[in-house]
Amino acid sequence: MSQDLESQLRTALRPIAPSAALEKKLIASVTEKPAFAPQTGRFLRRGARSRAGWLSIGAAACLLIAVGMQHRLRERDERANGLEARRQVVEALRMTSQKLDLAYEIVKSQSTALDDGNPGA
Amino acid sequence: MTAQVAAYAIRFARGEFTLNEEVPRFTEHELAQARMGNPQALTALVRAHQRSVYSLALRMLGLKDLAEDLAQDVFMQLNRNLQSIESSAHLAFWLRKVTAFKAIDQLRRRRRLPTTPLDEEMHLCSDANVGDPLLHRHLERLLEELSPPARAVLLLRYQEDLDPTEIARTLEMPINTVKSHLKRSLQLMRQKTPGALVARPEDQST
Numbered sequence: 001m002s003q004d005l006e007s008q009l010r011t012a013l014r015p016i017a018p019s020a021a022l023e024k025k026l027i028a029s030v031t032e033k034p035a036f037a038p039q040t041g042r043f044l045r046r047g048a049r050s051r052a053g054w055l056s057i058g059a060a061a062c063l064l065i066a067v068g069m070q071h072r073l074r075e076r077d078e079r080a081n082g083l084e085a086r087r088q089v090v091e092a093l094r095m096t097s098q099k100l101d102l103a104y105e106i107v108k109s110q111s112t113a114l115d116d117g118n119p120g121a
Numbered sequence: 122m123t124a125q126v127a128a129y130a131i132r133f134a135r136g137e138f139t140l141n142e143e144v145p146r147f148t149e150h151e152l153a154q155a156r157m158g159n160p161q162a163l164t165a166l167v168r169a170h171q172r173s174v175y176s177l178a179l180r181m182l183g184l185k186d187l188a189e190d191l192a193q194d195v196f197m198q199l200n201r202n203l204q205s206i207e208s209s210a211h212l213a214f215w216l217r218k219v220t221a222f223k224a225i226d227q228l229r230r231r232r233r234l235p236t237t238p239l240d241e242e243m244h245l246c247s248d249a250n251v252g253d254p255l256l257h258r259h260l261e262r263l264l265e266e267l268s269p270p271a272r273a274v275l276l277l278r279y280q281e282d283l284d285p286t287e288i289a290r291t292l293e294m295p296i297n298t299v300k301s302h303l304k305r306s307l308q309l310m311r312q313k314t315p316g317a318l319v320a321r322p323e324d325q326s327t
Contacts, residue, residue, distance in 0.1 A: 017171075
Protein backbone atom coordinates (compact mmCIF):
# COMPACT_ATOMS: atom_id res chain seq x y z
CA MET A 1 0.00 0.00 0.00
CA SER A 2 2.86 2.33 0.89
CA GLN A 3 4.48 1.70 -2.47
CA ASP A 4 1.12 2.25 -4.17
CA LEU A 5 0.59 5.54 -2.39
CA GLU A 6 4.09 6.69 -3.26
CA SER A 7 3.71 5.76 -6.91
CA GLN A 8 0.30 7.45 -6.99
CA LEU A 9 1.87 10.55 -5.47
CA ARG A 10 4.57 10.53 -8.15
CA THR A 11 1.89 10.33 -10.82
CA ALA A 12 -0.36 12.93 -9.19
CA LEU A 13 2.55 15.33 -8.71
CA ARG A 14 3.89 15.20 -12.24
CA PRO A 15 5.25 18.60 -13.23
CA ILE A 16 2.69 20.78 -14.96
CA ALA A 17 3.58 22.73 -18.07
CA PRO A 18 2.88 26.46 -17.76
CA SER A 19 0.76 28.20 -20.36
CA ALA A 20 2.36 29.60 -23.50
CA ALA A 21 1.68 33.12 -22.24
CA LEU A 22 3.54 32.45 -19.02
CA GLU A 23 6.40 30.86 -20.93
CA LYS A 24 6.73 34.08 -22.93
CA LYS A 25 6.75 36.14 -19.73
CA LEU A 26 9.36 33.87 -18.16
CA ILE A 27 11.58 34.08 -21.20
CA ALA A 28 11.20 37.86 -21.18
CA SER A 29 12.12 37.99 -17.49
CA VAL A 30 15.44 36.20 -18.09
CA THR A 31 16.35 37.81 -21.39
CA GLU A 32 15.90 41.44 -20.35
CA LYS A 33 18.90 43.20 -18.85
CA PRO A 34 19.05 42.83 -15.09
CA ALA A 35 18.42 45.99 -13.16
CA PHE A 36 21.41 46.21 -10.87
CA ALA A 37 20.73 49.61 -9.31
CA PRO A 38 17.40 48.77 -7.67
CA GLN A 39 18.87 45.54 -6.40
CA THR A 40 21.81 47.35 -4.85
CA GLY A 41 19.43 49.89 -3.37
CA ARG A 42 17.26 47.14 -2.03
CA PHE A 43 20.30 45.37 -0.62
CA LEU A 44 21.47 48.56 1.08
CA ARG A 45 17.97 49.28 2.34
CA ARG A 46 17.75 45.75 3.69
CA GLY A 47 21.22 46.16 5.25
CA ALA A 48 20.25 49.47 6.78
CA ARG A 49 17.00 48.00 8.07
CA SER A 50 18.85 45.08 9.56
CA ARG A 51 21.47 47.38 11.12
CA ALA A 52 18.73 49.60 12.57
CA GLY A 53 17.06 46.50 13.98
CA TRP A 54 20.26 45.34 15.64
CA LEU A 55 20.95 48.83 16.96
CA SER A 56 17.53 49.08 18.58
CA ILE A 57 17.97 45.61 20.11
CA GLY A 58 21.40 46.67 21.41
CA ALA A 59 20.03 49.93 22.82
CA ALA A 60 17.21 48.08 24.56
CA ALA A 61 19.68 45.59 26.04
CA CYS A 62 21.95 48.44 27.28
CA LEU A 63 18.97 50.23 28.84
CA LEU A 64 17.90 47.03 30.57
CA ILE A 65 21.41 46.45 31.93
CA ALA A 66 21.66 50.10 33.12
CA VAL A 67 18.32 49.91 34.91
CA GLY A 68 19.34 46.62 36.52
CA MET A 69 22.69 48.02 37.65
CA GLN A 70 21.07 51.16 39.06
CA HIS A 71 18.55 49.08 40.97
CA ARG A 72 21.35 46.92 42.36
CA LEU A 73 23.45 49.94 43.41
CA ARG A 74 20.47 51.57 45.11
CA GLU A 75 19.78 48.33 46.95
CA ARG A 76 23.43 48.17 48.10
CA ASP A 77 23.33 51.79 49.33
CA GLU A 78 20.08 51.20 51.21
CA ARG A 79 21.57 48.12 52.82
CA ALA A 80 24.68 50.06 53.88
CA ASN A 81 22.52 52.89 55.27
CA GLY A 82 20.42 50.38 57.21
CA LEU A 83 23.51 48.78 58.72
CA GLU A 84 24.88 52.21 59.72
CA ALA A 85 21.56 53.15 61.31
CA ARG A 86 21.51 49.88 63.25
CA ARG A 87 25.08 50.50 64.44
CA GLN A 88 24.12 54.01 65.58
CA VAL A 89 21.04 52.74 67.44
CA VAL A 90 23.12 50.09 69.19
CA GLU A 91 25.72 52.72 70.09
CA ALA A 92 23.00 55.05 71.43
CA LEU A 93 21.51 52.24 73.52
CA ARG A 94 24.95 51.38 74.88
CA MET A 95 25.59 55.01 75.86
CA THR A 96 22.14 55.38 77.43
CA SER A 97 22.71 52.23 79.37
CA GLN A 98 26.07 53.55 80.63
CA LYS A 99 24.48 56.84 81.70
CA LEU A 100 21.67 55.02 83.47
CA ASP A 101 24.21 52.83 85.28
CA LEU A 102 26.10 55.96 86.33
CA ALA A 103 22.93 57.68 87.52
CA TYR A 104 21.95 54.58 89.43
CA GLU A 105 25.37 54.44 91.11
CA ILE A 106 25.10 58.15 92.13
CA VAL A 107 21.60 57.79 93.50
CA LYS A 108 22.60 54.66 95.34
CA SER A 109 25.72 56.27 96.92
CA GLN A 110 23.74 59.39 98.01
CA SER A 111 21.04 57.34 99.68
CA THR A 112 23.71 55.31 101.52
CA ALA A 113 25.34 58.56 102.72
CA LEU A 114 22.02 59.88 104.00
CA ASP A 115 21.38 56.64 105.90
CA ASP A 116 24.83 56.83 107.52
CA GLY A 117 24.39 60.58 108.67
CA ASN A 118 20.95 60.00 110.26
CA PRO A 119 21.02 56.61 112.00
CA GLY A 120 17.90 57.27 114.20
CA ALA A 121 15.71 57.92 111.30
CA MET B 122 4.04 2.73 -32.11
CA THR B 123 7.50 1.26 -32.83
CA ALA B 124 8.43 4.39 -34.76
CA GLN B 125 7.35 6.54 -31.81
CA VAL B 126 9.49 4.47 -29.40
CA ALA B 127 12.44 4.71 -31.80
CA ALA B 128 12.00 8.48 -32.06
CA TYR B 129 12.00 8.77 -28.26
CA ALA B 130 15.11 6.55 -28.08
CA ILE B 131 16.93 8.79 -30.57
CA ARG B 132 15.91 11.96 -28.69
CA PHE B 133 16.98 10.40 -25.38
CA ALA B 134 20.33 9.33 -26.87
CA ARG B 135 20.87 12.89 -28.05
CA GLY B 136 20.22 14.03 -24.49
CA GLU B 137 17.12 16.02 -25.42
CA PHE B 138 15.19 14.77 -22.41
CA THR B 139 15.73 12.73 -19.29
CA LEU B 140 14.03 9.47 -18.36
CA ASN B 141 11.77 11.07 -15.75
CA GLU B 142 10.14 13.72 -17.85
CA GLU B 143 10.08 14.97 -21.39
CA VAL B 144 11.99 18.11 -20.63
CA PRO B 145 14.87 19.28 -22.81
CA ARG B 146 18.15 18.92 -20.96
CA PHE B 147 20.05 22.09 -20.31
CA THR B 148 23.74 21.52 -20.97
CA GLU B 149 26.82 23.13 -19.43
CA HIS B 150 27.60 24.67 -22.81
CA GLU B 151 24.15 26.28 -22.94
CA LEU B 152 24.66 27.55 -19.40
CA ALA B 153 27.93 29.19 -20.42
CA GLN B 154 26.12 30.76 -23.38
CA ALA B 155 23.27 31.91 -21.13
CA ARG B 156 25.75 33.56 -18.77
CA MET B 157 27.06 35.52 -21.74
CA GLY B 158 23.51 36.66 -22.43
CA ASN B 159 22.75 34.51 -25.47
CA PRO B 160 18.95 34.78 -25.91
CA GLN B 161 18.61 31.27 -27.37
CA ALA B 162 20.44 29.74 -24.42
CA LEU B 163 18.30 31.75 -22.00
CA THR B 164 15.16 30.54 -23.76
CA ALA B 165 16.44 26.96 -23.51
CA LEU B 166 17.10 27.54 -19.81
CA VAL B 167 13.51 28.65 -19.23
CA ARG B 168 12.12 25.75 -21.28
CA ALA B 169 14.19 23.26 -19.31
CA HIS B 170 13.18 24.50 -15.88
CA GLN B 171 9.83 26.26 -16.17
CA ARG B 172 7.76 23.12 -15.48
CA SER B 173 9.63 22.38 -12.28
CA VAL B 174 9.50 25.96 -10.99
CA TYR B 175 5.89 26.57 -11.96
CA SER B 176 4.61 23.24 -10.60
CA LEU B 177 6.42 23.72 -7.33
CA ALA B 178 5.00 27.24 -7.01
CA LEU B 179 1.48 26.18 -7.98
CA ARG B 180 1.35 23.23 -5.63
CA MET B 181 2.85 25.22 -2.78
CA LEU B 182 0.58 28.26 -3.15
CA GLY B 183 -2.50 26.61 -4.62
CA LEU B 184 -3.36 29.56 -6.84
CA LYS B 185 -2.49 29.89 -10.49
CA ASP B 186 -1.99 33.68 -10.47
CA LEU B 187 0.25 33.63 -7.44
CA ALA B 188 2.22 30.72 -8.88
CA GLU B 189 2.75 32.58 -12.14
CA ASP B 190 3.95 35.68 -10.29
CA LEU B 191 6.26 33.60 -8.15
CA ALA B 192 7.73 31.77 -11.16
CA GLN B 193 8.36 35.09 -12.87
CA ASP B 194 9.95 36.48 -9.73
CA VAL B 195 12.24 33.44 -9.48
CA PHE B 196 13.41 33.76 -13.09
CA MET B 197 13.97 37.50 -12.64
CA GLN B 198 16.11 36.78 -9.62
CA LEU B 199 17.97 34.15 -11.65
CA ASN B 200 18.62 36.78 -14.30
CA ARG B 201 20.33 38.92 -11.66
CA ASN B 202 22.30 36.01 -10.21
CA LEU B 203 23.15 34.05 -13.33
CA GLN B 204 26.86 34.83 -13.00
CA SER B 205 27.00 32.98 -9.68
CA ILE B 206 25.55 29.76 -11.13
CA GLU B 207 28.37 27.26 -11.49
CA SER B 208 26.81 24.30 -13.31
CA SER B 209 23.50 23.02 -14.66
CA ALA B 210 23.08 20.91 -11.51
CA HIS B 211 23.68 24.02 -9.41
CA LEU B 212 21.10 25.85 -11.55
CA ALA B 213 18.41 23.21 -10.87
CA PHE B 214 19.30 23.24 -7.17
CA TRP B 215 19.21 27.06 -7.04
CA LEU B 216 15.83 27.28 -8.80
CA ARG B 217 14.21 24.68 -6.53
CA LYS B 218 15.65 26.31 -3.43
CA VAL B 219 14.59 29.84 -4.33
CA THR B 220 11.12 28.71 -5.42
CA ALA B 221 10.54 26.69 -2.26
CA PHE B 222 11.78 29.43 0.06
CA LYS B 223 9.79 32.15 -1.68
CA ALA B 224 6.63 30.02 -1.56
CA ILE B 225 7.12 29.16 2.11
CA ASP B 226 7.70 32.85 2.89
CA GLN B 227 4.55 33.85 1.05
CA LEU B 228 2.49 31.21 2.83
CA ARG B 229 3.85 32.32 6.19
CA ARG B 230 3.16 35.98 5.44
CA ARG B 231 -0.50 35.37 4.84
CA ARG B 232 -1.54 32.33 6.77
CA ARG B 233 -4.86 32.03 5.02
CA LEU B 234 -4.74 32.63 1.32
CA PRO B 235 -8.09 33.18 -0.33
CA THR B 236 -7.80 29.78 -1.92
CA THR B 237 -9.53 28.29 -4.85
CA PRO B 238 -9.29 24.57 -4.19
CA LEU B 239 -5.99 23.30 -5.54
CA ASP B 240 -7.56 20.53 -7.56
CA GLU B 241 -9.63 23.01 -9.56
CA GLU B 242 -6.51 24.95 -10.39
CA MET B 243 -4.71 21.77 -11.35
CA HIS B 244 -7.60 20.68 -13.44
CA LEU B 245 -7.31 23.88 -15.43
CA CYS B 246 -3.71 23.44 -16.32
CA SER B 247 -2.76 19.81 -15.90
CA ASP B 248 -1.69 18.03 -19.03
CA ALA B 249 -1.29 14.68 -17.31
CA ASN B 250 -4.24 12.44 -17.79
CA VAL B 251 -2.42 9.54 -16.27
CA GLY B 252 -3.76 7.43 -13.40
CA ASP B 253 -6.86 7.89 -11.34
CA PRO B 254 -8.02 11.54 -11.46
CA LEU B 255 -10.24 11.08 -8.40
CA LEU B 256 -7.33 9.82 -6.33
CA HIS B 257 -5.03 12.52 -7.66
CA ARG B 258 -7.48 15.24 -6.71
CA HIS B 259 -7.82 13.65 -3.27
CA LEU B 260 -4.02 13.57 -2.84
CA GLU B 261 -3.68 17.18 -3.97
CA ARG B 262 -6.30 18.20 -1.41
CA LEU B 263 -4.39 16.34 1.30
CA LEU B 264 -1.22 18.08 0.17
CA GLU B 265 -2.91 21.40 0.88
CA GLU B 266 -3.51 20.35 4.49
CA LEU B 267 0.23 19.98 5.17
CA SER B 268 2.34 22.72 6.70
CA PRO B 269 4.40 24.72 4.15
CA PRO B 270 7.73 23.02 4.98
CA ALA B 271 6.15 19.55 4.95
CA ARG B 272 4.49 20.36 1.63
CA ALA B 273 7.80 21.49 0.18
CA VAL B 274 9.49 18.32 1.37
CA LEU B 275 6.80 16.12 -0.17
CA LEU B 276 6.87 18.02 -3.46
CA LEU B 277 10.64 17.85 -3.72
CA ARG B 278 10.46 14.11 -3.01
CA TYR B 279 7.64 13.10 -5.33
CA GLN B 280 7.50 15.86 -7.92
CA GLU B 281 11.21 16.54 -8.27
CA ASP B 282 12.29 13.01 -7.35
CA LEU B 283 14.99 14.20 -4.92
CA ASP B 284 16.31 11.95 -2.17
CA PRO B 285 16.12 13.10 1.47
CA THR B 286 19.76 14.28 1.49
CA GLU B 287 19.17 16.53 -1.52
CA ILE B 288 15.91 17.82 0.02
CA ALA B 289 17.72 18.62 3.27
CA ARG B 290 20.36 20.53 1.33
CA THR B 291 17.77 22.39 -0.74
CA LEU B 292 15.57 23.41 2.19
CA GLU B 293 18.48 23.87 4.60
CA MET B 294 16.98 21.58 7.21
CA PRO B 295 18.41 18.57 9.08
CA ILE B 296 17.97 15.28 7.25
CA ASN B 297 16.09 13.82 10.21
CA THR B 298 13.54 16.62 9.94
CA VAL B 299 13.09 15.81 6.25
CA LYS B 300 12.61 12.14 7.04
CA SER B 301 10.13 12.87 9.79
CA HIS B 302 8.16 15.27 7.53
CA LEU B 303 8.02 12.56 4.87
CA LYS B 304 7.00 9.88 7.33
CA ARG B 305 4.30 11.98 8.97
CA SER B 306 2.91 13.29 5.68
CA LEU B 307 2.68 9.81 4.17
CA GLN B 308 1.12 8.50 7.36
CA LEU B 309 -1.50 11.26 7.26
CA MET B 310 -2.20 10.62 3.60
CA ARG B 311 -2.49 6.89 4.19
CA GLN B 312 -4.90 7.48 7.07
CA LYS B 313 -7.06 9.83 5.08
CA THR B 314 -7.02 7.87 1.83
CA PRO B 315 -9.52 5.08 1.48
CA GLY B 316 -7.72 1.81 0.75
CA ALA B 317 -9.89 1.15 -2.27
CA LEU B 318 -8.52 4.24 -3.95
CA VAL B 319 -4.88 3.31 -3.55
CA ALA B 320 -4.66 -0.45 -3.72
CA ARG B 321 -5.44 -0.78 -7.39
CA PRO B 322 -2.14 -0.72 -9.23
CA GLU B 323 -3.36 -3.21 -11.82
CA ASP B 324 -6.24 -0.88 -12.70
CA GLN B 325 -3.82 1.96 -13.33
CA SER B 326 -1.67 -0.05 -15.68
CA THR B 327 -4.56 -0.96 -17.95
